[in-house]
Amino acid sequence: MSKIILTGDRPTGRLHVGHYVGSLRRRVQLQNSGEFDKIFIMIADAQALTDNADNPEKIRQNVIEVALDYLSCGLDPKKSVLLVQSQISELTELTFYYMDLVTVSRLQRNPTVKSEIKMRNFEASIPVGFFCYPISQAADITAFKATTVPVGEDQEPMIEQTREIVRKFNSVYGETLVEPKIMLPDNAACMRLPGLDGKAKMSKSLGNCIYLADDPKTVKQKVMSMFTDPGHIRVEDPGKVEGNPVFTYLDAFCDDDLLAEYMPDYKSLDELKDHYRRGGLGDVKIKKFLNNVLQEVLSPIRERRQQLQKDIPSIYDILKEGSDTARETAAQTLSEVKRAMKINYFEDQELINSQAEKYSYED
Numbered sequence: 001m002s003k004i005i006l007t008g009d010r011p012t013g014r015l016h017v018g019h020y021v022g023s024l025r026r027r028v029q030l031q032n033s034g035e036f037d038k039i040f041i042m043i044a045d046a047q048a049l050t051d052n053a054d055n056p057e058k059i060r061q062n063v064i065e066v067a068l069d070y071l072s073c074g075l076d077p078k079k080s081v082l083l084v085q086s087q088i089s090e091l092t093e094l095t096f097y098y099m100d101l102v103t104v105s106r107l108q109r110n111p112t113v114k115s116e117i118k119m120r121n122f123e124a125s126i127p128v129g130f131f132c133y134p135i136s137q138a139a140d141i142t143a144f145k146a147t148t149v150p151v152g153e154d155q156e157p158m159i160e161q162t163r164e165i166v167r168k169f170n171s172v173y174g175e176t177l178v179e180p181k182i183m184l185p186d187n188a189a190c191m192r193l194p195g196l197d198g199k200a201k202m203s204k205s206l207g208n209c210i211y212l213a214d215d216p217k218t219v220k221q222k223v224m225s226m227f228t229d230p231g232h233i234r235v236e237d238p239g240k241v242e243g244n245p246v247f248t249y250l251d252a253f254c255d256d257d258l259l260a261e262y263m264p265d266y267k268s269l270d271e272l273k274d275h276y277r278r279g280g281l282g283d284v285k286i287k288k289f290l291n292n293v294l295q296e297v298l299s300p301i302r303e304r305r306q307q308l309q310k311d312i313p314s315i316y317d318i319l320k321e322g323s324d325t326a327r328e329t330a331a332q333t334l335s336e337v338k339r340a341m342k343i344n345y346f347e348d349q350e351l352i353n354s355q356a357e358k359y360s361y362e363d
């Protein structure tokens, strides 16, 4: 069986370093590993509209931002299909059929949707489209017969919902769809990068992000203002590493080469952490180190972005081409689905003949 990746992001803002360590870096590695037969990366604008119905301009503006972030991180349109969800109407059609296989109470149990409803104060009036987005996400994944979905842990309920839909579909209508597997980030620090303020998640609405497109000065300012251990007041004081975002970021971004270059006195991050725990290592020093690490990681991405920004029409061309390619695959799956569901009347000569026969004796 072919190995196929599908994953994507909602275009509600520029991507930040949490997206980078949580998914983008991995996607580029997977793309370049040559292990996968096909890779589809989706800009999920239709899903973004499910909770931004009154703000279409925001989504429209961010489609290109996300595309620029993708390409500047190293996603390569020659190796990965970059597509825009809304341009593949087959996905909406699949969603409608999958809706027959999911109950309202099942959707209500989805923990990610539950917490999103709370966060958006949707309790009193949940848009139906938003409530059903896990079904639409199942359509995104199955339309491309994806076997592997690399996403963060918050997406686990969506993949589980998709697997249930696939099993139900195949058992009712016959083996048609492929059950996907989730692929989680491999490094614990990358699972959920905390915000600059130490809060659980980097998020645009909390204003605690470093964006991939931030200039070097902004990155430095943000790093120097990061939350650390509030009990670590003087350099000599013992410090806490757990829950200290500076160390979480170092775990996520720093590799042996960067350590050797910027902190040659330490053989490993563990040694650095031990020193901080003992006392005698100041916050300014570790923040400066983190700044150096981040600048190294971000500068090639920023430079590529600046190049790409010079020719925006060609970025739209890449998205259009990717969407056209994706549509062919999705159309193929949709026709298999319709055949399995017995709604392929006009291509089914046997049906036409048998219906004709049924009535032939009447005259």
Ligand code: TRP
Pocket (backbone or CB within 6 Å): 006, 007, 008, 009, 010, 042, 044, 047, 137, 140, 141, 149, 151, 155
């Ligand atoms: N729900 C994902 C997010 O919030 C975006 C997304 C839409 C997606 N369709 C997908 C992710 C299909 C993986 C597979 O970022």
